[in-house]
Amino acid sequence: MLLPTFFRSVEEDYYHLKQHVQLWDVACERQIEVSGPDAQALLQLVIPRDLSKLRAGQCIYTPIVDQDGMVLNDPLTIKLDDERFWVSIADSDIGLLLKGLALGSQMRARVHEPDVSPLAVQGPKAVLLMQRLFGAEIANLKFFRAKQFEFRNHDLWISRSGYSKQGGYEIYLTPASLGEALWDDLMNAGQDLEVRAGCPNLIERIEGGLLSYGNDMTSANTLAECTLDKYFDIDEAPLCIGYAALKREQLDGGPARQVRMLRIDGDRVPACIDPWPLYTPSAPAGQVTSAAWSPDLGENVAIGMVEAAYWDLGRVLNLSCADGSRRTATVKGLV
Amino acid sequence: MLLPTFFRSVEEDYYHLKQHVQLWDVACERQIEVSGPDAQALLQLVIPRDLSKLRAGQCIYTPIVDQDGMVLNDPLTIKLDDERFWVSIADSDIGLLLKGLALGSQMRARVHEPDVSPLAVQGPKAVLLMQRLFGAEIANLKFFRAKQFEFRNHDLWISRSGYSKQGGYEIYLTPASLGEALWDDLMNAGQDLEVRAGCPNLIERIEGGLLSYGNDMTSANTLAECTLDKYFDIDEAPLCIGYAALKREQLDGGPARQVRMLRIDGDRVPACIDPWPLYTPSAPAGQVTSAAWSPDLGENVAIGMVEAAYWDLGRVLNLSCADGSRRTATVKGLV
Numbered sequence: 001m002l003l004p005t006f007f008r009s010v011e012e013d014y015y016h017l018k019q020h021v022q023l024w025d026v027a028c029e030r031q032i033e034v035s036g037p038d039a040q041a042l043l044q045l046v047i048p049r050d051l052s053k054l055r056a057g058q059c060i061y062t063p064i065v066d067q068d069g070m071v072l073n074d075p076l077t078i079k080l081d082d083e084r085f086w087v088s089i090a091d092s093d094i095g096l097l098l099k100g101l102a103l104g105s106q107m108r109a110r111v112h113e114p115d116v117s118p119l120a121v122q123g124p125k126a127v128l129l130m131q132r133l134f135g136a137e138i139a140n141l142k143f144f145r146a147k148q149f150e151f152r153n154h155d156l157w158i159s160r161s162g163y164s165k166q167g168g169y170e171i172y173l174t175p176a177s178l179g180e181a182l183w184d185d186l187m188n189a190g191q192d193l194e195v196r197a198g199c200p201n202l203i204e205r206i207e208g209g210l211l212s213y214g215n216d217m218t219s220a221n222t223l224a225e226c227t228l229d230k231y232f233d234i235d236e237a238p239l240c241i242g243y244a245a246l247k248r249e250q251l252d253g254g255p256a257r258q259v260r261m262l263r264i265d266g267d268r269v270p271a272c273i274d275p276w277p278l279y280t281p282s283a284p285a286g287q288v289t290s291a292a293w294s295p296d297l298g299e300n301v302a303i304g305m306v307e308a309a310y311w312d313l314g315r316v317l318n319l320s321c322a323d324g325s326r327r328t329a330t331v332k333g334l335v
Numbered sequence: 336m337l338l339p340t341f342f343r344s345v346e347e348d349y350y351h352l353k354q355h356v357q358l359w360d361v362a363c364e365r366q367i368e369v370s371g372p373d374a375q376a377l378l379q380l381v382i383p384r385d386l387s388k389l390r391a392g393q394c395i396y397t398p399i400v401d402q403d404g405m406v407l408n409d410p411l412t413i414k415l416d417d418e419r420f421w422v423s424i425a426d427s428d429i430g431l432l433l434k435g436l437a438l439g440s441q442m443r444a445r446v447h448e449p450d451v452s453p454l455a456v457q458g459p460k461a462v463l464l465m466q467r468l469f470g471a472e473i474a475n476l477k478f479f480r481a482k483q484f485e486f487r488n489h490d491l492w493i494s495r496s497g498y499s500k501q502g503g504y505e506i507y508l509t510p511a512s513l514g515e516a517l518w519d520d521l522m523n524a525g526q527d528l529e530v531r532a533g534c535p536n537l538i539e540r541i542e543g544g545l546l547s548y549g550n551d552m553t554s555a556n557t558l559a560e561c562t563l564d565k566y567f568d569i570d571e572a573p574l575c576i577g578y579a580a581l582k583r584e585q586l587d588g589g590p591a592r593q594v595r596m597l598r599i600d601g602d603r604v605p606a607c608i609d610p611w612p613l614y615t616p617s618a619p620a621g622q623v624t625s626a627a628w629s630p631d632l633g634e635n636v637a638i639g640m641v642e643a644a645y646w647d648l649g650r651v652l653n654l655s656c657a658d659g660s661r662r663t664a665t666v667k668g669l670v
Contacts, residue, residue: 045438067438072431096407097431103380103402103576104439241438 001028001091004199011295014203017166018296021125022198023186026163027117031172032087032095038107039083041239045101046072048223048246050236056081059144059159063228064094065242066219069249071226072097074213076161078146086157086172088118090213117179119171121186125193126168132189134158138169152181163200165208203292206301209261209335216259216289216303222246224255225305227335257286257307261332264300268293270323278304278317278329285310285317288329306331336363336426339534346630349538352501353631356460357533358521361498362452366507367422367430373442374418376574380436381407383558383581385571391416394479394494398563399429400577401554404584406561407432409548411496413481421492421507423453425548452514454506456521460528461503467524469493473504487516498535500543538627541636544596544670551594551624551638557581559590560640562670592621592642596667599635603628605658613639613652613664620645620652623664641666
């Protein structure tokens, strides 16, 4: 899954995102449609949250786990109606997992990738811009709710959501042939709002504690290691295949390591492509998986996986950066 | 899945591959390990070939299908022992499909991605080079057979196989830490053989009729459309979930379109990134999915999906290339 990392520069984009509004073409964030009488039951098999009270038009953040409680993805799932869901996947092909699961369990559920291409509209002026195209009513759409709005005689699903802390919407474009019209209409309508092309911003998402699947967490991590055990409904989700493993991890005293926000000392860190090791004079202490200089905070913000013995607030750890520099990283707390 | 497309130029690499020997780092071609008492039964669910007679040390080309007979991948599968298989996948995450299938069907099979990185040694001098590192005996390894050979006190699985028609081997490197030693030893041992870094070569694989998953065939194609129905053992593989759909397609008179080799007239074609439409004066006739100028044949060789009405040998179709040029394409036959 390939996404741009910036349009002008990561910092220019960062300031702009926090002040104005951006269009993010995140069509690579494929939608997996799960439909049929057993659609919800199928999803419940890999989602540790209780889905039984989810209503049509609701969005839900849904870590996806295997039988060992390892995290395979962390999509947003939208319930379109009682027998139809869209799963907006992060970087692993959950469509194939669900397809295998449906076939193996002989559930009455169809899994396919519809012609739906998400476009995120993010930033403090997102509401203003969206109202111009979709009407005043869209301001009333609550966070993590989805509804259909008309665009050029087509009904498009739109949710109040997005991978930033600046607020905004995600438009689920279909058919793809409407793409240029939607893009151009939003660009034209937002000229005085300084609308621009953008993309998920490294600095803003680290500041906001938004984890990136494939970087800050992988299939080698348990739900609790990713601090996502807050989404484990231990009393409500026994149907999830990861239930026994997740319960055992909880009863056994929790995870051996966990994601933490960190501050890295010194001036601007280099790009963190591969994880950087954290250590004490006597032992490995974890790794930094995302890092960037934050202009607003005037410090290097980071996310990392820290061993339990060293994850308490204020703990100072040694860090070996990709450029060979030795620094310290201070634990700032949970994401 | 990202792979280099050439090292010097596609043509230089092509000549070299046909004369000498190349090392291809195809570590991105991940190995999926399926193990446990039900490992073979699990694989049989998605493979339309009869696996019951497969013996340890044998390789088998295994199209993978879903319940509609659509092709989800076309890996080489190696049987290491009765309860352990490696699946060398093309570009789709079959590990997740198999994982879902194992969980849903409650089979006693474990699916994971081991620390195995394939290195292909391809070209007419591959046998000579491999003998220098692994001993004279490796020349006796038959096509599509695999065996363990020693390298620096580790036993490495090696198969006689590869994604070219020039012959050669695939080395399944583990652990990854041996990678540089293996590469350097092969490079040093092969200096007088003109060994070089290489990669699957576009011209050579089109000439040889080697299909590329994601290009010449996708999950939108049935097994027969990909001409892979020759691998459907209709009397032997009723356990495959695609069995009913594949049988129906056969009884209903076969596929509506099918892969064909084509010759494109005129001078050198541009790069074929997206498919090029094939058509007659009155109707669409299919699409070209791979194309390149072949220096040895002195013509543009191509692979495409052609509608049944137009796929007979010698048929001339119109073609619209990416550069806007109008050409003709002639059907040369099956791959």
